[in-house]
Amino acid sequence: MSTRTYAILGTGALGGFYGAKLQKAGLDVHFLLRSDYEHVRKHGLVIESVDGNFSLPQINAYQDVKDIPQCDVVVVALKTTQNQSLPKMLTSVVKDNGVVLVLQNGLGLEPEVAQIVGSTRVMGGLCFLCSNKLQAGHIRHVAYGHIILGDYTSNYYPAGITPRMQQVANDFKSAGIGIELTEDLFKARWQKLVWNIPYNGLSVILNATTAELMANVYSRKLVEQLMHEVLAGAKSCNCSIVDSFVETMLNYTDKMKPYRTSMKIDYDERRPMEVEAIFGNPLRMAQAAGTHLPQISCLYHQLKFLDAKLNEGV
Ligand SMILES: NC(=O)C1=CN([C@@H]2O[C@H](COP(=O)(O)OP(=O)(O)OC[C@H]3O[C@@H](n4cnc5c(N)ncnc54)[C@H](OP(=O)(O)O)[C@@H]3O)[C@@H](O)[C@H]2O)C=CC1
Numbered sequence: 686m687s688t689r690t691y692a693i694l695g696t697g698a699l700g701g702f703y704g705a706k707l708q709k710a711g712l713d714v715h716f717l718l719r720s721d722y723e724h725v726r727k728h729g730l731v732i733e734s735v736d737g738n739f740s741l742p743q744i745n746a747y748q749d750v751k752d753i754p755q756c757d758v759v760v761v762a763l764k765t766t767q768n769q770s771l772p773k774m775l776t777s778v779v780k781d782n783g784v785v786l787v788l789q790n791g792l793g794l795e796p797e798v799a800q801i802v803g804s805t806r807v808m809g810g811l812c813f814l815c816s817n818k819l820q821a822g823h824i825r826h827v828a829y830g831h832i833i834l835g836d837y838t839s840n841y842y843p844a845g846i847t848p849r850m851q852q853v854a855n856d857f858k859s860a861g862i863g864i865e866l867t868e869d870l871f872k873a874r875w876q877k878l879v880w881n882i883p884y885n886g887l888s889v890i891l892n893a894t895t896a897e898l899m900a901n902v903y904s905r906k907l908v909e910q911l912m913h914e915v916l917a918g919a920k921s922c923n924c925s926i927v928d929s930f931v932e933t934m935l936n937y938t939d940k941m942k943p944y945r946t947s948m949k950i951d952y953d954e955r956r957p958m959e960v961e962a963i964f965g966n967p968l969r970m971a972q973a974a975g976t977h978l979p980q981i982s983c984l985y986h987q988l989k990f991l992d993a994k995l996n997e998g999v
Pocket residue numbers: 694695696697698699700717718719720721762763764765767770788789790812813814815816817818947959
């Protein structure tokens with residue numbers, strides 16, 4: 686049994702799900718909560734999952750990160766819109782020889798964390814998960830769940846497969862979570878954007894599920910064009926993704942059950958959307974490399990408009 690300790694910063698749809706699986710497998714897990722703290726401290730977590738329901742009547746729940754003991758692996762599972770809290774959170778909770786594992790969607794998040802804890806203490810993971818928080822402490826996992834895990838080095842230079850990646854992967858595997866290791870985290874993040882940019886963006890702008898976007902010839906064309914533009918953005922950053930990856934993502938989504946993306950759920954629930962991490966950062970990286978991505982830029986500006994209206998409470 687692994688003796689590594691885990692802190693989960695953000696016990697929501699993703700952090701609550703993976704953290705609960707790790708605890709169920711016998712690992713020592715510490716959960717940071719905000720609005721759900723009182724409920725979860727008293728009643729624990731309930732996980733409804735396609736892989737089997739379970740509950741954890743008791744967990745190590747914290748409201749203040751300073752009360753969490755220093756951990757070997759600190760999982761960042763907040764929405765990226767809350768990342769301004771990370772400088773305060775991370776410094777006290779990660780052991781000197783520990784690592785921060787960023788499981789959020791988007792690009793350019795590890796460099797932000799590296800600024801706080803140093804670039805030798807950061808890893809990233811891309812989560813292929815469909816999970817939602819239904820209410821305090823109650824999470825519903827509806828599909829998938831595997832993670833592509835990569836180590837981070839300054840400027841996303843490919844890190845290879847490192848021993849600590851294998852250790853974390855073994856812990857997750859012991860909890861029944863599928864793990865694939867990547868030598869190139871930057872590429873894995875761009876590949877995930879091939880999915881997130883078209884579907885997250887268009888689901889909000891066109892008020893549609895993934896299935897609706899795929900069924901209509903016009904929106905399907907937009908999805909495909911946006912996917913190719915993500916490839917162009919990646920290429921401008923010296924990251925080569927084969928053209929056939931677009932077809933792979935289209936086929937993947939054709940086979941998915943109709944899905945309301947996380948950005949659409951945030952928009953419908955009038956919560957801030959992860960526009961900067963998923964759209965702004967890749968656009969800026971491509972721009973810095975001299976490449977303009979007009980369709981993604983158009984989506985970005987539309988989403989910023991809607992996000993600002995949410996902020997104004999309109
Ligand atoms: N859900 C999914 O299936 C997938 C999610 N992702 C990514 O994972 C990340 C997390 O998403 P998700 O889990 O869905 O989001 P959720 O909103 O469900 O979870 C985030 C949790 O963080 C908590 N939180 C926010 N700020 C603080 C704080 N200062 N202190 C303590 N807790 C805090 C929130 O608490 P409160 O309730 O108080 O707001 C919430 O419970 C995002 O980047 C998302 O894109 C990636 C792939 C799939």
